[in-house]
Amino acid sequence: MITGKLKKVLILLLIAGFILGGIKIDGNIENIGDTENEIKSLITTTQERDEPELKVSFNTNLESHREDKMPSIKSQNQFSFYFNITNINETAAYDVKLNFSLNDLGVLVSDGGEESNSAFETVGTLNGHETYLSKEYKVNVTTNETISESLDLVIVLDQSGSMDDEIEALTSDLISVVNELSDTINDLRIGLVLFGGEKENPYLFEELVTPLTSDVQQIVKKLKKTKASGSIEPWGDALWVAMYQMDWREDVPNLIVLITDEAGDDGIKVSTRDLQNLYEQLAEEKFILCTVAAKGSDELTIERLSLGAEITHGTYVRIGTEEFPSTADLPRIIKYFIETYSVEKALKIFLTVTYLTIESDTSSTQTIEKVFRVLVDDLPPEIRAWASYTEDFNTEQKYVNIIVEVLDVSRVPFVEVFYRYNDNLTWVIAQATNQSGDTFILSLKYDDEDELLSYYIYTEDYLGNDIVTGIYTAPLGENVEYLNLLPNERFTFHLYENQSTIFYLEAKENSTIGLIDAESPVNIICLDVKKGEIVYEKTGQDFINLSLSSLSLYKIKIWTNIAIDVNIYNVEKINLEFEQNMTITLTYNQSILLYIDNRLNLSEQRTILADSEYVEMKIIIYDVNWTEIASGFVEVLLPEDECFVLIYPSYHEGEIFVSFNLDSKNEPFEHYYGVTADFQFLVILISFISLSALILKQNGAKK
Incomplete structure (x- = not known):
């Protein structure tokens, strides 16, 4: 039998064993977001400190404008590369050799014109802190048509x-x-x-x-x-x-x-x-x-x-x-x-480096294997474009923002927008500003006299693959109306970097609550239009709730310095009592807000159910201070407290059934999508834990 002291001793010995026998693993990989300028891929073998440690880098004359630093080239072109092998420790590495091969997208070409698929070099001894540069190899890129479907x-x-x-x-x-x-x-x-x-x-x-x-x-x-x-x-x-x-x-x-x-x-x-x-x-x-x-x-x-x-x-x-x-x-x-x-078609270079840690002792052979990639890109960029409307909050100068999302594996250095107002025959050329990642934006002023903006887009990637889109149109002047969210409506939009948007929240006969839920903090200013007063102004807020009195109209501007999604709701609060249910019809852009007091002295947990045979509902639960505490689909367990419950369709639209009741009484409909969680399993699990605790307590009392 192992005593408590013996257990401690064994644990200490085990920990010591892990520390003394620790291994070192070091290296960089092809890493999205890597900020190093050169293309590197470093691998070290599992070694003791007194053994050689080799690092290998891949160097090419190709450029890369990707986050992961993968170079790119068009097919039917040539590039060159070499390897750099460095021994970063004091101890020499012996009989160092390298060999590599290419996949089917490229062939090695010698100065004499001979073609091959692989090459081999003998390096010999690489002393401590010594660097070896391989030969320079030339590669002809053959094709990129071997698409894996x-x-x-x-x-x-x-x-x-x-x-x-x-x-x-x-x-x-x-x-x-x-x-x-x-x-x-x-x-x-x-x-x-x-x-x-x-x-x-x-x-x-x-x-x-x-x-x-x-x-x-x-x-x-x-x-x-x-x-x-x-x-x-x-x-x-x-x-x-x-x-x-x-x-x-x-x-x-x-x-x-x-x-x-x-x-x-x-x-x-x-x-x-x-x-x-x-x-x-x-x-x-x-x-x-x-x-x-x-x-x-x-x-x-x-x-x-x-x-x-x-x-x-x-x-x-x-x-x-x-x-x-x-x-x-x-x-x-x-x-x-x-x-x-x-x-994406990548020309792959499969490299193997072998060496001995002990001279002439083949049993000490160590191996480094690495795959380097060169992207072969002959495809033009893909473009999505649309227009949004903003204005200066103080001067009311109006803007139409042409937003262009460019998808290209080699990236693009610019986006040109050709535009004209109304029936003007002359096209004006302007470069859109790269806001973040693949998104470019061009903001243009317009006046009430302007009725229509026409535009098309040209861009090319760093390899010269280009595209010209068809003509898009955006209505202007009196045809433009900022979003006005009426009671029980919702809207989701993307707020782009350094861009602002303006919208309205309107209450009718009943008061409403405006909810603004952003992925990251935004800045907000809110004007009561009828009173002409600023009623709310804050910076760095990711969730805002606004109380709108009956027949009020709020003009709201939000802005941020990063690109985020923002959800807006304008909802009338409905009090829902225990064991009460309701049937309501919701379109995809509508939502409801319930107030529930779940401070009930009941042993069985209560849930909120919002469901129908064809409509899937999203449920978000907030405490009375508007902190989100739970979310899910169809049915969600309620906290033992007061709370707000926001409900809206996440799939399809139509009539839904809403119920605040015991978990056992709320039954989801039979449908082809799933409930968020297995509530029966959860109740059984809680019951089992409670029963186990009771048995343990009784056994402890008997002892």
Whole structure:
């Protein structure tokens, strides 16, 4: 039998063993948001301090304007490159050799014109702090027509308590992302592995695994049922399940995307100490692991996610960078991964470096393997354009903003807008300003006499691939009306960097509450139009509630220095009593606000139900101070307190049934989308915990 003292001794010895036997892993990967100027990819082997440590960099004459620094070139062109190998330790490395090969998108060309697919160099001894520069190699890029029209993707998603926004972002926009890719990848299958919730381990609970399917609706249905809760994140086991329990196809790219904000916990199959071995297994089986560090990720999380992407030749992304500033960008990140590893054509250079740590001792052989990519891009940019209206709050000078979103893998240096007012025959040319990432904006003044703005757009990427759009039109003058939100209406819009927008909230016979919910803090000024008084003015607010008296009209301006989504609601408050229900018809742009007093002395928990057979409802619960405390779809557990409940359609529109009642009395409709959570399971779980506590208490009393 092990005593308490002996346990402590063993634990100390175990910790000491880990410290003394620690390994060093160092290196940079192809990393979105990397600010280094040169294209580097560094790998070091697992070594003791007195052994040589080699770092390898890839250098080319090509430029890159991408966040991840991947260089790009058009097909049927030539570029050159060389390798730089540096021994950063004191001890010499012996019999250093390098060899590499290319994939089918390029061939090596010698000065004499001979072509080959691979090359080999003997470096010899590389002394401490010595650098070796390889030969300069020339590559002819052959074609980019080997398009992979098929891909298998498994999303491994953290559903712990801090991941609600990530789940909602994927639920809202995953279908549109897949539809955008359908013309290029007509055989895309997606699977889903969840971890970290109330049932935290997909190795134990098969319901956390959605098999690969070409029907993305199946994935979205599962996401709609997913509730962010829990605090244990064994994502090593989740990756193991994704690798071994999915029906992967052998002849298509196999892509795994891991999304989390935690460094992970030990699982049943994979402990956190075994993550590197797991990454190596993934690489050996030709899986590509792309990792996403959600907001709130600490240094250890970033380190582990970066390492996984590095070893499997994937890509690491951190939400909050300039290219992907917000959680709402998550679907776009998924699209970026899919395009990078299937749609975008990358010429790949497979490098292997071998060396001995002990002279003439082949048993001391160490190996470095790395894949470098050069993007082959012959496609013109894709463009989305639309107009929005703003004005100076004091002078009332009016502006029409032409907003251009450019999608191009090589990036574009400029966007030109050709425009004219009314029936003018002359087109004026102006350059739009790059506001953030892929978004360009041109603001133009207009007067009441102007009736119509016509415009079209020209741009080209850094490689010379260009596009000219058709003609767009934007009504001006008396035809322009700023958004006027009437009672029980809602609106969602995108606020661009350094742009402002103006809208109105209007109350009729009854007073209303105006709610402004922004992703990040905004500045706001509110004018009571009828009184001519500023009634609200603050900076740095991400949630604002305004009380509108009967028959009042508020003119509101909001602005910020970053691009964000903003949700606006103008709602009449409805008091809903316990066991009361109501039937109401809502269009997609409408919402209702309930006041509920749930301070009831009842043993069974109460829920709010908002549902119908064909309409899916989003439910957000606030406390009386307007702090969001819960959200979900169809049915949500209520706090044991007073609260506000905001309800609006998230899918379809029509008649809905609303009920404030006991959990057992509120029954969701039979429909083809899912409820946020399994409420029966939750009640059973709570009952089981309570019963267990009672039994333990009684046993303790008997003792």
